Amino acid sequence: MAGHLSPCSSSSSSSSSSSLNFSHPSSFELRKSLDKFLVLPRKTQEPSWVPRIRSRNSSRKSFQLKSSNGHSLSSVSLHDGSSLVKEHFKPNVQDSLSPVNSGSEKSELTYSITVVGASGDLAKKKIFPAIFALFYEDCLPKNFTVFGYARTKMTDEELRMMISKTLTCRIDKRENCEDKMNQFLKRCFYHSGQYNSEENFRELDIKLREKEAGRLANRLFYLSIPPNIFVDVVRCASIMASSTSGWTRVIVEKPFGRDSESSGELTRCLKQYLNEDQIFRIDHYLGKELVENLSVLRFSNLVFEPLWSRNYIRNVQLIFSEDFGTEGRGGYFDHYGIIRDIMQNHLLQILALFAMETPVSLDAEDIRNEKVKVLRSMRPLQLEDVIVGQYKGHSKGGKSFPGYTDDPTVPKDSLTPTFAAAALFINNARWDGVPFLMKAGKALHTKRAEIRVQFRHVPGNLYKRNFGTDLDKATNELVLRVQPDEAIYLKINNKVPGLGMRLDRSDLNLLFKARYPREIPDAYERLLLDAMEGERRLFIRSDELDAAWALFSPLLKELEEKKIVPELYPYGSRGPVGAHYLAAKHNVRWGDVGNEDS
């Protein structure tokens, strides 16, 4: 895999290009060493921080005018809180802030968002719609430009046609939807070019400059492309198309390598052209509403924190399931498998957020410091704590569902797991001995993603006779359902109303749909906005990534070297029985396959 990344070493000489803001190796090294001791000042040292504040302020202003419920005001307070500290550390920034805040200059700021790989599926389905949603939520500055970049030849009009098919308005904003779409599409342009051509990116730069028209320009590149060309694009973009007045940031999405080595190599190559601060590694699960809410639940409610340890929690389950297979698009997947595709990133990130110690503040660095700590406290996965599975063909009701290897894009003898379950342990004072069970699979019977926290038995339970013999049925459980139908519920034992003393498990329930009628924004909206605002809380820092790979790499290697054959399970089933054995070994029952499912 490292071979894919070779361009970076061959062209490393060009990294000294002066168009990069922060390529000065000495200052970079200095900052890196400083980072070990100082958490906050890092961001303040980059000049591009100034426009970030400005952009946030301006977007706040416009929001403030339009929003009647004050939502954005509080969103701002988060940043105000953190920036207060920064200002304290770096008083000189304040000076540069003051002119920025004056109303006259607000319109002078512009954002250029370039979607590299604009003709791809993710771009069409997620990224352009997310940018549009931010636009009609008034979260973008007055001036912005969206550029599509890909190899396909296309005119601006063709791009707009393509995008417009996937744009939708939220239900509560239907009124001027057409108008808004037209306004948005007018800001969208296309530039065709090769991913490794500096010349093509220079042309893009010229077009960008033209749209930016001398304003203070921030540039965001969204790399919606296969990982083997990440480095090419980053090289060309950073050299030829970096902003000279504002910041330049790059969003990349998984896969970040296939193991510790290739991931480290990718990071190293990216850092030849970019600062860590410029790289925004997306794990779009971190942008999900309930995952964001996890920290709120834990840290702003007194009733949960006392319970959040091995004293009360028996096990934690992180469950991800899809009710469809690769459906003819298994080429990419086959190279990675479910563990790399879902577990090592999405589920592990959620686990880290769940299990981390209380951070010093909500500042991105503080949170990520805690995540790294808890990841490093975990035991690397052992083969015996993992089971892998692969779905096979299945006929039901006259309809037949194909097996994984029936997919024409998948090699016939593929051993790639489409299902995996794993037991992880955290060797720290809080979690010693508590199994964290993960389960992820394709072509299962439901589509869901959830976090289940199973509590211990009540010691000396007065009501145990009312529960019968199975005390496992009588423990409390907290469920955060990430999808579908976001919800939080707490299973409690309750007396069934009536003359008898019969107990049941009822839910203290918060169904988001019922409580919050507004549509919940897509994860990509949140993450794009955060990237533009420079809020790094939900992005993955390189040391986090290293720690995450360190847990999974040995196991993945062993699986591949020993050619472990995955256990077959029928398409649409509940997965291989091995998952139950694994859970049983740790005295756990999967919460999602109990008889009171939900």
Add this chain to the structure above:
Amino acid sequence: MAAFSSAHRRSHATTPYSPSSRPRLSPSDGGHHRRVALSSIPSRLALRAQSSSRLRGSRCANAVRLHEGAGAATIIPVENKLPLKKSEGSLSLTLPKVENINIGENESTVSITVVGASGDLAKRKIFPALFALFCEDCLPKHFTIYGYARSKMTDAELRNMISKSLTCRTHKRENCEEKMDQFLKRCFYHSGHYDCLENFAELDKKLKLHEGRRISNRLFYLSIPPNIFVDAVRCSKSSAALTKALKQYLEENQIFRIDHYLGKELVENLSVLRFSNLIFEPLWSRNYIRNVQLIFSEDFGTEGRGGYFDSYGIIRDIMQNHLLQILALFAMETPVSLDAEDIRNEKVKVLRCMKPLHLDDVVIGQYTSHNDRSTTYPAYTDDKTVPNGSLTPTFAAAAIFINNARWEGVPFLMKAGKALQDRRAEIRVQFRHVPGNLYSQKLGTDLDQATNELVIRVQPDEAIYLMINNKVPGLEMKLDHSNLNLHYAARYSKEIPDAYERLLLDAIEGERRLFIRSDELDAAWAIFTPVLKEIDEKNIVPESYPYGSRGPAGAHRLAARHNVKWGDLSTGQ
């Protein structure tokens, strides 16, 4: 109100027919009678055997299950299926039951006499509750219901009167008419004076007629004014004297002091919540709980029936019993078992740890008239049955403290009132702030708005909800207070039985968990008596508040003094 049960001497003599022709409510002579007083237990066992064999529905079977769980000590004979014939002379705690079981289930009967049958409570609550128990198959196959009162009435007239207030549960509508007819056929009336032995002897004869040769258990429900509970103590209003007087004729075991709030579904559920969920018990102390609020409000006044109320006042009517009982259940330590005596022991302990109320910690109020557009709501003293200068409180708020390791310093605030803006009864548990809250900037300056709160709503619309801070979905980081909610109407489709059904069934079965023991009663009075005396002696004038309002401002000052905000009046709910 009180109920007492009496077994009809089956164990006392070898024949079910007692030689004594007058109602034997006075086992005043010795050890045998003392045991006899326990004879509600045999009835329960017989009932249980019967119900488990006969009942379709799960309700009663479950009720039985509880008792097996709870009353382990008394249940043993049943579980072990001890030989049934035992000497009748040795009336030990357990033997009589065994002996009774031998008679066979068809041979037992229960006679329920509602004394004060023409009264309002009897009509509205007791007869309907009995009918509901009948519908649910919770009564033994053979039973007799007698109404007793001074009014002259025929059986048919009584039936006619009762039938108006009987209703069937929604899910049992099918043969409702039929059931009603069956039930009414078992109802009879006997007219007599409350203090006339002769009249009760007549009743006894009639009861015997119905009971035949069966083992007869008798339950008397005293739905009459307290001054005739025991005619011997007519002039004494004090609880201790009443208890003493009652005990002249009855064993403590025969007395079932009802606090109908203890029969409410959510009050029963309180212990289940606390003791069968791991997540609550760690929080249940001064470490996490900032204050507890017990709130009772009615949205109507005395409405022409203030005569009884005026001599008691809201503190005696609601606080000293209903709210204090709930508080005791809430705050007690974990009992050894669910057995009635174990629970009541813990309740007495926690009641005895409470500081007697101080006048400073009590606010009293009385409602005044109020004009709302076209309607005029009368003041308390406008009630014709209330003396004009009455100082009786129709509203009271109090702060109670428990001096033990678990609760020291936690204010337990009670509030009870008539003619307020809404009708509700609820328990609110306000938790402390999150120490070092990371989100404090999100929560604004008022941290009080951002604490967790557990609300157990007893009425209306039974519900349990936990107010948590939650992120408002959206791109911003805004927090709100949302509820983790369990709304009974949504979760449980079956109608929730009336408190009286539960309590009557428990009395018939001899389950004392929800009845008040005399030492509990003493402890409860000990908390309130000094302040009640002081209020009376000093002629403390209640603060007036308009009919339909939120009550007097003094309640807020009282709460504020203890750093509390009333949860029912805050912006949340």
